[in-house]
Amino acid sequence: MTEIAEWVAPLATMIAAVMTAANLGARLTGLGFVVFTVGSIAWTMLGISTGQTSLIAANGFLTVVNMVGVWRWLGRQSTYEQGGRSAQVASHHSSAPSLFTASGIAGMGFEDCHGKRIGKAVEALLECRTGKVRHVVIASAAQNGLEEHLRAVPASAIVFGGEMARLRISASEFAMITPLHGNDWSEVGYRNEADCRRP
Incomplete structure (x- = not known):
């Protein structure tokens, strides 16, 4: 034994x-x-x-x-x-708008407007007043493949799906968004949604 x-x-x-x-x-x-x-x-x-x-x-x-x-x-x-x-x-299976769980946003895959895989969501930031999703922080692999870049994308630039979400912008436009610095995401609250407007 x-x-x-x-x-x-x-x-x-x-x-x-x-x-x-x-x-x-x-x-x-x-x-x-x-x-x-x-x-x-x-x-x-x-x-x-x-x-x-x-x-x-x-x-x-x-x-x-x-x-x-x-x-x-x-x-x-x-x-x-x-x-x-x-x-x-x-x-x-209903005529109502599709639902997905808020906890399901973290880990959800993201692709750009052309269907190119971008990365995955790590967090969703909600507005206190309305409770709506304001930004989603998306992690994408860096060129060296060893680290990730985090970028906050406004919800207005996202089309949510059950398993995958799609950006209304291209991968190159996504790459132009300034990455967040470490665990300091305080600047997200001051960013204008125009940062992600589609040309």
Whole structure:
């Protein structure tokens, strides 16, 4: 039994770390916590068989934390995602304007007005007064391929879709937008939408 735990514990922990770090939705993250739980139980069993009290205590606590993660991501968060997804699917089959979840903007792919892939959204900035999307911050790969440039595009220059959004401007016009600097996006609030007007 100890030999099995010696293999299961590290493997489960490594696999779970990859699953949760990927951040590919509530279901996969929740399953990652299930695998984390298997790993922490295996570590606890290993601690019991080898008499390591600190290993038992640490992984006993982590087992409880991982079970909370399972409840949160496979229970509550998964319900939220499925509810939003069902509303989105239903709206596509109705005469009303199509809906998509606000949380779905982050990670949504973007292409330019000619269908060329630009990058993906990392955040949407909403107006306090109206609650409408004012800007979407889009990440695009730099020429060296090792870093990303973040640019804030006004919502008026975007046509949103269920899975993909399209800019009303070209890739070259998008590249002319001044990139944001690190974690300081304060200048976005002062930018004029004319920065992205179509000629």
